[in-house]
Amino acid sequence: MIELRGAPAAESLLQQARERLQNLPFVPHLHVVRLGEDPASVSYVRLKDRKAREIGLKSTVHVLPEESSQADLLVLIEHLNQDQDAHGILVQLPLPRHIDAQTVIETINPLKDVDGFHPENVGKLWLGQEALLPCTPAGILALCDHHQIQLSGKQVVIVGRSNIVGKPLAALMLSRDATVTIAHSRTLNLSEVTRRADVLVAAVGRPGTITPEMVKPGAVVLDVGVNRLEGKLVGDVAPEVQEVAGALTPVPGGIGPMTVANLMLNTVLAAERQR
Amino acid sequence: MIELRGAPAAESLLQQARERLQNLPFVPHLHVVRLGEDPASVSYVRLKDRKAREIGLKSTVHVLPEESSQADLLVLIEHLNQDQDAHGILVQLPLPRHIDAQTVIETINPLKDVDGFHPENVGKLWLGQEALLPCTPAGILALCDHHQIQLSGKQVVIVGRSNIVGKPLAALMLSRDATVTIAHSRTLNLSEVTRRADVLVAAVGRPGTITPEMVKPGAVVLDVGVNRLEGKLVGDVAPEVQEVAGALTPVPGGIGPMTVANLMLNTVLAAERQR
Numbered sequence: 001m002i003e004l005r006g007a008p009a010a011e012s013l014l015q016q017a018r019e020r021l022q023n024l025p026f027v028p029h030l031h032v033v034r035l036g037e038d039p040a041s042v043s044y045v046r047l048k049d050r051k052a053r054e055i056g057l058k059s060t061v062h063v064l065p066e067e068s069s070q071a072d073l074l075v076l077i078e079h080l081n082q083d084q085d086a087h088g089i090l091v092q093l094p095l096p097r098h099i100d101a102q103t104v105i106e107t108i109n110p111l112k113d114v115d116g117f118h119p120e121n122v123g124k125l126w127l128g129q130e131a132l133l134p135c136t137p138a139g140i141l142a143l144c145d146h147h148q149i150q151l152s153g154k155q156v157v158i159v160g161r162s163n164i165v166g167k168p169l170a171a172l173m174l175s176r177d178a179t180v181t182i183a184h185s186r187t188l189n190l191s192e193v194t195r196r197a198d199v200l201v202a203a204v205g206r207p208g209t210i211t212p213e214m215v216k217p218g219a220v221v222l223d224v225g226v227n228r229l230e231g232k233l234v235g236d237v238a239p240e241v242q243e244v245a246g247a248l249t250p251v252p253g254g255i256g257p258m259t260v261a262n263l264m265l266n267t268v269l270a271a272e273r274q275r
Numbered sequence: 276m277i278e279l280r281g282a283p284a285a286e287s288l289l290q291q292a293r294e295r296l297q298n299l300p301f302v303p304h305l306h307v308v309r310l311g312e313d314p315a316s317v318s319y320v321r322l323k324d325r326k327a328r329e330i331g332l333k334s335t336v337h338v339l340p341e342e343s344s345q346a347d348l349l350v351l352i353e354h355l356n357q358d359q360d361a362h363g364i365l366v367q368l369p370l371p372r373h374i375d376a377q378t379v380i381e382t383i384n385p386l387k388d389v390d391g392f393h394p395e396n397v398g399k400l401w402l403g404q405e406a407l408l409p410c411t412p413a414g415i416l417a418l419c420d421h422h423q424i425q426l427s428g429k430q431v432v433i434v435g436r437s438n439i440v441g442k443p444l445a446a447l448m449l450s451r452d453a454t455v456t457i458a459h460s461r462t463l464n465l466s467e468v469t470r471r472a473d474v475l476v477a478a479v480g481r482p483g484t485i486t487p488e489m490v491k492p493g494a495v496v497l498d499v500g501v502n503r504l505e506g507k508l509v510g511d512v513a514p515e516v517q518e519v520a521g522a523l524t525p526v527p528g529g530i531g532p533m534t535v536a537n538l539m540l541n542t543v544l545a546a547e548r549q550r
Contacts (some may be wrong), residue, residue, distance in 0.1 A: 102404065123394030125436050129377065145304050153463045161449055163402050170445075170457075174436055177461040181469060182445075186430045186452040193454060 002147075002247040004222070006139075006254045009146035010261035013139070017265045018055055028087040028271030029058035030263075031080050035099070036066030036072065041092045048090070051260050055136040057267055058085075068100045074107050076161065081109040087271035088114035090263070094126065111274055114266040116168070117199035125171050130273075132266050137169035139258025140222055141176070143249070145260070149220055155196050159183045159210070159236075160203035165224055169201060190214070202236035209236040224255050277422075277522040279497070281529045284421035284537035288414070292540045293330055295547065303546030304333035304364040305389065305538075306355050310348065310374070311341025316367045323365070324534050331362075332542055336440035345374045345388075349382050356384040363389035365538070369466075372463035386549055389541040391443070400446050405548075408542050412444035414533025415476070415497055416451070418524070424495055427452040430471050434458045434485070435478035440499055444476060467488070477511035484511040499530050 021028070029090050045061055052059035062076060064206045073091070080086040090113045095101050106114070110120040111173055114192040116134035124131035144151060160166040166182060173180045191203045191214040194200055202210045203224035215221060225236030235251030242248055296303070305327045309320045312369060320336055327334035337351060354430040364387045380388070383397040385525070399406035431453040435441040441457060448455045458468050466489040469475055477485045478499035483502050490496060500511030506530035510526030517523055524530055 026282050035522050102402070117399030119402055119404070121398065123396065123398030126397050126401060126442055127377070127394060129394070155468075167401055167446075168448075169440075174442075174457060174459075177457065177459070179458050179462040181456040182449055183454050184449075184452070186428050187454040193430075258433065 001188045001240050001244055003149050004143060004149075004220075004247050004249045004254060006143060006249065006257035008129055009143045012260070013142050013261035013265050014051075014055055017261075017268045020265075020268045021056055021125050024268070024271060024275075026271070027056065027058050027087050028267050029060065030088040030090070030267045031060050031062060031070060031086045032061045033073070033076060033080075033089070033091045034062065035064045035068055035096055038094075041094075046091050047260060047265060051264060052108050052267065055264055057264065067097055070103065073099060073104060075106065077107045081107075081112065086112065087274055088112055088117050088263075088267035111257035112270055113265055114270055116266065117163070122163075122168065125168055129174060132270060134164060134168045135164050135174070135259045135262040135266060136255065137172050138223065138266075140169060140224070140255060141172050141222075141264040143222070143255065143261065144199075145219075145257050147247070149199065149247070150197065154198040155181070155215070156199045156201065157181045157183060157194050157197035158201040158203065159187075159190070159194065160201075160205070160224070164205065165203040166201075169203070170222075175198075204236045206236060208238045210241055211238045212240045212244045215241055215244045217244050219244075220247045221245040221249070222255065223251050226256065276517050279418060279424075279456045279522050279529060281418060281524065281532035284418045285414075286393050288417050288423055288536035288540050289326075289330055292536075292543045295540075295543045296331055296430055299546060299550075300367070301546070302331065302333050304335065304360050305363040305365070305542045306335050306337060306358075306361045306450075308337045308348070308351060308355075308364070310339045310340065310343055310367075310371055313369075316369075316423050317518060318401075320367050322391070323538060324536060327379055327542065330539055332539065337535070341371055345378065348374060348379060352379065352382045355424045356382075356387065361387065362549055363538075365390050367439035371498060387545055389458045389538055389545055392438070393410065397438075397443065400443055405479035407545060408447070408537070409439060409443045410537040411440050411499065411530065413446050415444060415499070415530060416447050416535040417537065418530065418533050419474075419495075420525075422522070424474065424522070426474065429453050429473040430456070431474045431476065432456045432458060432469055432472035433476040433478065434462075434465070434469065435476075435499070437478065440478040440491060441476075444478070448474075449527070479511045481511060482509045483513045485516055486513045487515045487519045490516055490519045492519050495522045495526070496520040497530065498524050498526050500526060501531065 110118045115134045121131045161184045194214040222235040223235035322403045391407045436459045470471040471487040498510035498512040
């Protein structure tokens with residue numbers, strides 16, 4: 001079985017970002033907004049901030065108290081929308097319950113929406129127009145490309161229909177001429193569906209969702225899950241799948257690095273388009 | 276085999292539109308823009324205009340010469356965007372080659388975009404937010420509902436990945452908890468894929484695309500094709516499929532009426548949201 005490590009593929013995305021950076025007459029500036037001190041959010045935001053600086057971007061993290069009002073958050077976003085020195089705006093999710101994430105996302109200028117979550121970017125993705133792509137799905141595609149996994153004409157089965165991974169990934173896989181199936185919690189005979197996959201994507205958020213008998217021997221398995229289990233980080237794919245799959249992404253170290261790398265590329269692309 | 280006729284289902288959509296109309300303190304006004312004299316466009320626009328008047332909407336058709344510039348068309352759209360007495364704006368497609376359809380569609384105020392083609396509406400559809408839905412996919416769903424075709428947990432296979440039918444229909448079928456597969460011209464072993472379908476949708480635009488051996492016995496087959504063949508209107512599904520399918524939409528008289536009926540409902544919904 002081939003282990004599909006993210007690091008080398010992420011590095012080639014970052015290299016692409018660095019090269020484009022050199023052709024810009026200014027340094028793009030990423031602004032990440034975090035509310036409160038949720039440990040996972042703190043750690044993700046730190047990672048993004050560090051990686052941005054590492055490749056030569058400017059990066060600012062705005063930390064608001066957890067009890068900030070939605071109005072306060074929107075004022076900050078409007079300010080960043082206007083700010084010529086803010087090329088990428090990312091509001092770290094999840095947000096506290098008293099804030100409506102959708103309203104927040106829709107307030108971000110779509111040209112600065114480096115998460116690719118704004119309805120206009122989602123619409124353009126499905127229409128095949130130039131858009132800022134959501135980082136995890138775009139990163140998955142880059143990983144496939146790096147490891148020369150053919151997608152055209154392949155049966156791709158995506159388990160999970162989230163707005164962040166499952167659905168946008170379906171659009172991208174379709175744009176690569178894959179035959180795409182989206183399965184989910186209401187899918188009957190899930191293992192029958194997953195066993196058809198040449199490329200199986202697990203994006204559910206539950207450890208052990210994909211077991212060996214659900215995988216066609218030799219299939220490529222992409223594990224998007226990031227779950228904490230007994231203090232360890234595990235994916236959605238049971239470890240025994242290694243014995244059936246032809247190729248598999250590890251967790252951690254598979255899709256994870258792709259997401260962050262694609263955020264860097266998005267920030268550069270956003271800056272280019274704002275010139 | 277059950278024939279899934281559109282007329283009764285369309286009538287119930289129109290009834291819904293009429294009822295909502297009565298609760299509005301004004302009469303919604305649909306504006307349809309047509310460029311040139313393409314016979315199919317002339318006939319579609321006439322149909323929409325007539326149906327709108329029939330159910331009690333105001334309707335205006337704006338006819339521009341085929342050689343009109345894109346700028347002229349955009350000026351008209353901007354005018355209609357501002358006009359408080361324009362609740363729905365529809366530009367009949369296809370447009371002459373010298374005009375970029377995407378630019379035209381993006382100029383329409385998304386709140387008045389009764390075709391549901393604006394990126395913002397497409398994005399909201401995929402995000403599960405309130406949006407104006409594209410008329411044919413929404414009409415297909417209404418047809419299924421009228422004929423009490425269960426979608427939840429079913430294998431739905433959509434052949435065709437257009438922005439107008441295949442892709443948005445996938446979003447709607449997913450919202451109904453179907454397991455959705457999108458197949459297309461690059462799909463390998465198409466009949467193997469289509470034979471899995473409990474509900475098979477043909478939206479390709481080529482007569483005879485779906486033949487009996489591609490259909491699971493008893494499956495529901497929805498024929499979205501509208502093709503002219505030897506002076507007759509035929510769908511994408513070969514006539515012999517009648518002997519295998521459990522239920523089938525006729526062409527004409529199946530999906531067609533649903534599209535127009537849903538346009539009427541969209542115009543009323545758009546007017547409600549603009550209050």
